[in-house]
Amino acid sequence: MSSSLAAPAGAAIANPRSRVILASLIGTTIEFYDFYVYATAAVLVFPHLFFPSGNDTTALLASFAVFGAAMVARPLGAIFFGHLGDRRGRKVTLVGALLTMGIATFLIGALPTYEQVGWLAPALLVILRLAQGFALGGEWSGAALVATENAPAGKRALFGTFPQLGAPLGFILANGLFLLIAAGLPSSDPSRPSDAFLQWGWRIPFLFSVVMVVVGLWVRLNLVESEAFKKTVKAGKVHSVPLFSVFRTHTRQLVLGTFYMLATYVLFYLMTTFSLSYGRAAATAKLPGLGYDYTTFVLMMIFGVVFFGIFTMLSGPWADRWGRRRTLICVTSAIIVFGLAWVPILASGPVGVMAWLIVGFSLMGMTFGPMGALLPELFPASVRYTGSGISYNVSSILGAAVAPFIAVALWAWGGGSPFWVGVYLSAMAVLTLIALLLGTETRDVDMEA
Template sequence: MSSQSLPQADGSAAAHKPLNSPAEVIGASLVGTTVEFYDFYVYATAAVLVFPKLFFPSVNHTAALLASFGVFGAAMVARPVGAIFYGHMGDKSGRKATLVACLLTMGVATFCVGILPTYGQVGILAPALLLILRLTQGFALGGEWSGAALVATENAPENKRALYGTFPQLGAPIGFIIANGLFLIINYSLPHPDGSAMQSDAFLSWGWRIPFLFSAVMVAIGLWVRSKLAESETFKQAEKQGVIVKVPLFDTLRHHFKAVVLGTFAMLATYVLFYLMTTFSLTYGTASSSASPAGLGIEYTDFVLMQIIGVVFFGLFTLLSGPLADVVGRRKLLIWVTVIIIVFALMFPIFLDDKSGTSFSGALVEAFLILGFTLMGFTFGPMGALLPEMFPTNVRYTGSAIAYNVSSIIGAALAPIIATALWSAAGGSTWMVGVYLAAASVLTLVALLLTHETKDMDYNGDLGVSD
């Protein structure tokens, strides 16, 4: 197989008329990624506050915490497997059916976490079931993003593909705000007379289950929205031309391996920045200033509210990045944003190493969060168009899914571990963490320089045909 443009049935590759309304496209592409990131934030919080106590009891708190994070990281390993499975399904059977399957699988697994018995009730079976459900979540998430991105971009009007590609990306800030907002509401609603935020008896008994059970509401809405979708005309044309391949994975690796590698590293800085701004910054910000390694000593609820302010900028600039990428091009925009991320990374100590606890140091931290999340919006937004555009229609789901999810292992799965180790090695300073982000960004910059601009490609006519 090789990639080549073919005309549409009416003889014009440009004669592409979306079959779904803008509202249907926005809803179908946004809801799944919102649930995806909502699930990540809910699980990450529970992995620190709840699971070590209820599922991994140990006399050593650190061992219990590491076991909890180990299950959390297991999802990252399962995601590339899901990418291959759902990529195959999406490139063979269509985008609509695959997206419904992803969301249903993810929704059932997340809901089941909320009704799991604890270690005290069923013993070792409890963490085993938690691991199985976490692997199931990761498996489903492996196919979610690419399908959502394809629904958005393959139904986009002419010259608005990057704008439509930002719709699934908005799931990250929206999911963050919903998940953390819900945890804050639960925290303020339940009594915790011991003063330990979100660790009251009521929270540990049943309060922690609410966010997992609530995901069923969003999944139900998502399934309803996605059931109303029509299959994209682009995929229908690929079927009509007879260019659907038997094993998309083989064709992807045989003819588009370079695109997979470049796409993986083009996404690397985005993943590392994302997890530093969310997971690591929360850990560093709430760690005691007298601990080893030392943190900022900010109360959990206060820091989450500071993060939510930053995430508002994340959402705004994600949306803004789409029209900008449609005008100047994905590659040019991402190159400049990546250069700025490198500069930002080397400034970490200026923003974060003042542990005096004064209003000035607090303002520096908020400025760090706003600037970091703004850059996150600018680098994350165009990826919804860039990665799918690197592959022809008949392997687009598989290729973009593999690149996106392999990058999640290199960047997302390793970022919190590497950042924590560097923070500790630097004696509580963040300068080495910044260097780590800068190094990842350099790799992304090289990948972007080796790619071609995809803004003006014949996206709906590039079906992929047999030699």
Template sequence: MTATESPTDPTAPAPASTAPANSRGRVILASLVGTTIEFYDFYAYATAAVLVFPILFFPTGNDTTALLSSFAVFGAAMVARPIGAIVFGHFGDTHGRKATLVASLLTMGIATFLIGLLPTHEQIGWFAALLLLVLRLAQGFALGGEWSGAALVATENAPTGKRAWYGTFPQLGAPIGFIIANGVFLAINLLAPSREWFLEWGWRVPFLFSAVMVVIGLWVRLKLVESSTFTKAAERGAIRKLPLGTAFRHNWREMILGTFIMLATYVLFYLMTNFTLSYGTKAADLETASAAAQAAAEASGQPFDPDAFAAAFYPGLGFTYPDFVTMQIIGVVFFGLFTLLSGPIADAIGRRRLLIWVTAAIIVFGLTFNLFLLPQLDPKFTGALVQAFLVFGFLLMGATFGPMGAILPELFPTNVRYTGSAVAYNVSSILGAAVAPLIAVALWAAADGQPWPVGIYLSAMGVLTLVALLISKETKDVDYDDAGVGAREQLAEAETEVASL
């Protein structure tokens, strides 16, 4: 419409959308509530994978083998995540972000709710573990499409110069989901009349409770409308029938860089949640551990071999579950604070510069595991060191996780942004999160309870991320309305047309 045309002229062309139709509050709430629910569901499983599932679904008679089996199923979801990224990314880049976000949330919610209804090994044998694996794969499949959609809703609706800040709101779902999930588990654990009741019924409550949260999340997301960024791309004819193929042809370098940029974040994330919970609550001496394992075996009706248990035993810190989870929740508060703080900083100085400094700090942090996590003569001193470790670790987690909501989507044009960022994010989950719990437990056991090899592993992954960041370019000022029809793609299409003549 020209300056001389009246806005009410019926013959004038319809004006193109130039601003997001979603209000700031709606954008923030929709991107935050969905990821909060998704991470709540994932944390609920992660907690049960340490406390409950080794006993109820993997009663091997060996403490280490049962824990590794439980973590293997936990990690299996990471394998399903790239598949979810491809499927949800395809629909997100071809049909829009809104419907895809609703579908991913619904899939995650149903799978989580059904986990709360599963029979155990005592009731149906190893078929119980198979059902758990299937539902865990469904969780991973759904989360594969959730994160990128939420990040795109936030950043594609962000005001100029505030993409990183808006991108922190879906990231904030991780610490909030952790606090809610572990808070529910902690309350149930404290209120449970007996350990037997907790093993039979109490652990199911957090999974069943997720249904309430899913309903709230669906209500919020159904009120969203598509961002002007995606609408403009559609109007320009930039939408591709096969965005995955387009991304692999024209943005393969960005997908590789994004995968390794996210790697250290994922490893740190699961070490600070899963590994520390295992290490912190595992008994510090054989006698205590053997008595607890025997009681758990009797409660689940399984045989117990004390000699086999003693041969496979390696020590932890011996904190009670309520005490250690409370310490973790204190640390996660810093996770949330630094997630929010990282956004304005990344908008001011750039995502790459901030992440280079934070990744260097993660590398150094990995070298301090023995300093913070070895038992001391004074239990109070041990507790103080472990609490400091959790605060530092989660602080770094917030500082590295916050900018990811902006930097990964910014690597890609609009027509492959959902697919490209989702694939990078979730392939990194295989290289980082899927194997991190398994590698950490194996290194911990091989070192007879020493945590330092786990820290070295974190530092090594940090080096890989640092290299990826040094190779990459700053994305702070990229054109987010780039629909993906640039010279490189046009040249490829022209070559295809010529070849077909």
């Protein structure tokens, strides 16, 4: 058993709170920026450029299928990076995950299109999308561990919200940049980006990610290991294969953690990916939607995401005060009601659409925020990176990988009504609620055990 540590095992914690916050926040912001850049392009660009033309719905579904492919790679990334994180330390693992994501995102921006190289174009897109998912599989749990293992007493959920805050910040950065490019390269057809945007404009956000990665690397290379990991090494508790150990001793926690995240993931990708398709589709289209132009609807989404960020931060103190379980039971119950109320809310005109986005993103913040503390608290330090990563990312397959695809299918099946999409969200939230009722409170667990 060995480990490369940045400081002697007996040294005091050397990470200032500001560095902990910045390191956990900036990495996930970059990772989610990269993911959102792809999600936006999956709606606006890839159906036009990377798949055969002829059927717009089929092309959109194919684009979403590639989007979902990354979720399949995420558990593999969680296993790989979790193994490194539990054996070699959090710092080196986080650097590796960030580099992998950054390189894959940059290369997507340089890909040839279907018109240029045929089926090689979507094949390369799938490979790089898998690399993105593989990297994100190791990113989140590492960032959450940096935040929670270095948190002051009684504020673990608050500190755990900083890596979660990377999701709304990454969304605003990614969609804000796409919005600026679209404004600079306007289209005369609101249902389709301009020729200049499709030729080269869409590549800018992907290529720009390299700048953000450099900043993230600089911050993370200045981290040192947490006391929890150092004590694990000193006590000789590092497992040779953490994956085997966590499945052997913490199977129940793995299953519960996976279902804790299910409603969060489904809501997350319905509000960020499906909503963009539904909001932009014309009311008279074969698959009717709300009929907003791209710029208007993205601005509405960005306004909603501001509430995502606000309630992510508020959820931390709530979970510290009332407990993770009680807080999430209340929020998940609200998600069930929200899913069943989609049709009457959306039928209320522009005010209803804006209310739908605000309520959806607010609930997203309230359910996503406490997960930064809850999932790591389910596992001891010796298998924490692997355990929390597997739960988080297996849930991505059950929730996020299929959510956009199922949503479009239900949207079509319902003749353009979002009713069944909302019912799908409620059904997934019921499964999360059951898991929470079966689980126990983790607020007072010892993170150094």
